[in-house]
Amino acid sequence: MTEQEIIDRINSSLAEEFELDPEAMRPEAGIYEELELDSLDMVDMVIVLENAFGFKIREEQAIREIRTLGDIHRFVIEKKAALATAS
Amino acid sequence: MQLRRVVITGMGAVSPFGRGTALLMSALEEGRSGVRHVSELEAMKGMRTQVAATVPELDSLPIPRKFRRSMSPMSIFATLACQDALRQAGLGADDCATGNLGVSIGSTVGSPNAFYAAMEDFFVDRSFERLKSTFFLQIMSHSCAANVAQTLGINGRILAPSAACATGSQAIGYGYETIAMGKQQQMLCGGADEFHPMTAAVFDIINAISTGYNDRPTETPRPFDRDRDGLVCGEGSGVLLLESLDSARRRGAAILGEVIGFATLADPTNIANPNTEAMEKCMRKAVEDAGLEPDRISYVNAHATATEQGDRAESHAIHRLFGSEIPVSSLKGHLGHTMAASGALELVATVEMLARKRLIPTLNLKNVDPRCAPLNYVTSVRNACIDTVIKNNFALGGVNSSIVVRRYQDD
Numbered sequence: 029m030t031e032q033e034i035i036d037r038i039n040s041s042l043a044e045e046f047e048l049d050p051e052a053m054r055p056e057a058g059i060y061e062e063l064e065l066d067s068l069d070m071v072d073m074v075i076v077l078e079n080a081f082g083f084k085i086r087e088e089q090a091i092r093e094i095r096t097l098g099d100i101h102r103f104v105i106e107k108k109a110a111l112a113t114a115s
Numbered sequence: 116m117q118l119r120r121v122v123i124t125g126m127g128a129v130s131p132f133g134r135g136t137a138l139l140m141s142a143l144e145e146g147r148s149g150v151r152h153v154s155e156l157e158a159m160k161g162m163r164t165q166v167a168a169t170v171p172e173l174d175s176l177p178i179p180r181k182f183r184r185s186m187s188p189m190s191i192f193a194t195l196a197c198q199d200a201l202r203q204a205g206l207g208a209d210d211c212a213t214g215n216l217g218v219s220i221g222s223t224v225g226s227p228n229a230f231y232a233a234m235e236d237f238f239v240d241r242s243f244e245r246l247k248s249t250f251f252l253q254i255m256s257h258s259c260a261a262n263v264a265q266t267l268g269i270n271g272r273i274l275a276p277s278a279a280c281a282t283g284s285q286a287i288g289y290g291y292e293t294i295a296m297g298k299q300q301q302m303l304c305g306g307a308d309e310f311h312p313m314t315a316a317v318f319d320i321i322n323a324i325s326t327g328y329n330d331r332p333t334e335t336p337r338p339f340d341r342d343r344d345g346l347v348c349g350e351g352s353g354v355l356l357l358e359s360l361d362s363a364r365r366r367g368a369a370i371l372g373e374v375i376g377f378a379t380l381a382d383p384t385n386i387a388n389p390n391t392e393a394m395e396k397c398m399r400k401a402v403e404d405a406g407l408e409p410d411r412i413s414y415v416n417a418h419a420t421a422t423e424q425g426d427r428a429e430s431h432a433i434h435r436l437f438g439s440e441i442p443v444s445s446l447k448g449h450l451g452h453t454m455a456a457s458g459a460l461e462l463v464a465t466v467e468m469l470a471r472k473r474l475i476p477t478l479n480l481k482n483v484d485p486r487c488a489p490l491n492y493v494t495s496v497r498n499a500c501i502d503t504v505i506k507n508n509f510a511l512g513g514v515n516s517s518i519v520v521r522r523y524q525d526d
Contacts, residue, residue: 047180071248079245
């Protein structure tokens, strides 16, 4: 899976779950301010990403540091790379 | 304490006929049935009924996702009904945020659909890892009331009575008392429920559901009829905007009717079986609460779900209190039993009957069960000079509830 494919899957999964406008899904978009998600949505975002990529991330500290859509992209790309290295 | 008079200034209905009071009333007056065959039920073991009065698909997308995410169908029904009631009453977003408006809306249980889906997913691998954050917000007992308040920006009182089939009636009664005591100026009151096969199964196992009309669903249920074979589960929401008369007058609001009496009581004789004495007592107390004698009541909108025990007990209770001349009908022949919504949805239609001076008959009542009391059963649409009416609801759990409403008189 290329990085672009990962980004596309993240964006489509989040757009479907949270009914986001694809136009608004820029990497610099703030999760809370621009995409208007809240703490409940962040709980569900973890489930959506776990389901989309088949990994477990609920306990990861880095999840709590996410502020922009780009942060999510980087987090998932790094997580997948780490898992690939580990295996 | 000087009690305030309480009037109705708005109504909303989501019924098996769709969204809106107009749709509901045209279907009732035309004698149409909201009952349909539900093929999903065919393959379920132990499920003998295959009919239900379900709500046709509604457009819920105008409700923003931020609010819709915590809603199951019953909260969507309730929210749409509340929006329509507020619109009719001429109340906008600013009026919701004054603190003068409260909510009294209940359901039988929290969302059975959400609960079943979550459990189905859990039992795949006994994992809660996929449980969404909004699950609890859909299954909590006050889900409808809370979602309505959140969506409409209401910051007054929240009540969420839960008494199965008497829920909507109690919610209106408690809202009426809240306004009468001066605690709120306006209350959105009613009930909501969503269909789930589990609900049908509950009534199927206690032999209270219709099983013999699966091939001709519009001929059941048949309240008071000799050939009835039980109730039909329905869904929807009814909401009435109750308001103090002072507030309604101040705003120049159109007044649709006045709530003048309410009674609710426990019937401890049996948790499931209806009891004529307790039903009569409940109606008598509601009439007394209205400060009237029984002969002032000109129509009874019965609970009558089309079970043998329920219809017979209620008919004899009505006969004891009001005699044999009083017009009586049940709307469950058209609507099925919309459970927690039934008290409110049927009261919406009853208030419309008051305004139109026309009685809606009991659909499918062809031959009165000889073991029902002799009453003036309404079997066709009939013009009538009704001005004070009583609406009954009786619930599993031994909960009775009756409301008295009259045409508003400026006196």
